[in-house]
Amino acid sequence: MTTTGDENLGLTQRSLAERARDVIRERITTGTYQPGYRIKERELSEELGISRIPVREALAGLKTEGFITLQPRRGAVVTELVPEDLREIFELREALEVQEVELALRHGSPEERAKLLRVVEKEQSALKSGNGDLVRRYNAEFHEVLIQMTHNSLLATLLEPLRNRLNWLFKQNDDPSIICGEHSEIAQAIASGDAEGARALAEAHVATSRRLAHRLLFNDGGEA
Incomplete structure (x- = not known):
């Protein structure tokens, strides 16, 4: 089966999002990003050399895992467990x-x-x-x-x-x-x-x- 350009783009975006998610998760689990730390999409996308779309997808995935909380006016922050x-x-x-x-x-x-x-x-x-x-x-x-x-x-x-x-x-x-x-x-x-x-x-x-x-x-x- 032939893969279209749109499908290739989708696969690329997913792989970039997975890469970003692994980086963010590792920084949280090692303590580089402490609870309450604000994660800025633009800074992270520039650091990783990718667009903000896969970074946003990565943050959404980490929210599902419980690592990230989305707060009004602050955006994505590392979850503070209670x-x-x-x-x-x-x-x-x-x-x-x-x-x-x-x-x-x-x-x-x-x-x-x-x-x-x-x-x-x-x-x-x-x-x-x-x-x-x-x-x-x-x-x-x-x-x-x-x-x-x-x-x-x-x-x-x-x-x-x-x-x-x-x-x-x-x-x-x-x-x-x-x-x-x-x-x-x-x-x-x-x-x-x-x-x-x-x-x-x-x-x-x-x-x-x-x-x-x-x-x-x-x-x-x-x-x-």
Whole structure:
């Protein structure tokens, strides 16, 4: 099938918008753009060497993900989370991540279970070496393998924006040992076929993440 000029233009605009979205999201998750920071379309389009149209599309996509809030007379600003936001995020995350673990246990192959165990071993090694970048890398890989094991692309689509939205919090965490330990316990439960234990560990893992998010955002460990 032949691609028309209009279709090519549409593909180009989408790829540019995706590039802009990746740049903005990375700057938010790394803390370059702090909560409340105003993102100016014109400045960003000039910096990236693209028109304002894909930048605007990127901001619209990030608004859907929850990273960006559109305010009257200010335009696009980085979202400032409040306790109520965290309550909603973690209520949904608990439901989805517990289901993720159950599906991973049900549908994951022996090879995939072994891969998950290897990832947590690497995560523990990186933790012992004090290499924070590697710990975060294997943290992300743990969740990538886990979602692959569900063999459910719709669940992956639903979980991605939740994880992206909170990713910057955990990059600021100076003590990832608890999170890493819980990953190891979840992997062991899945590998051994312990459905009840895996479910309980997944629930506890979300609760730990929720307390951590509260501490980093609001300097408390309370519930939203």
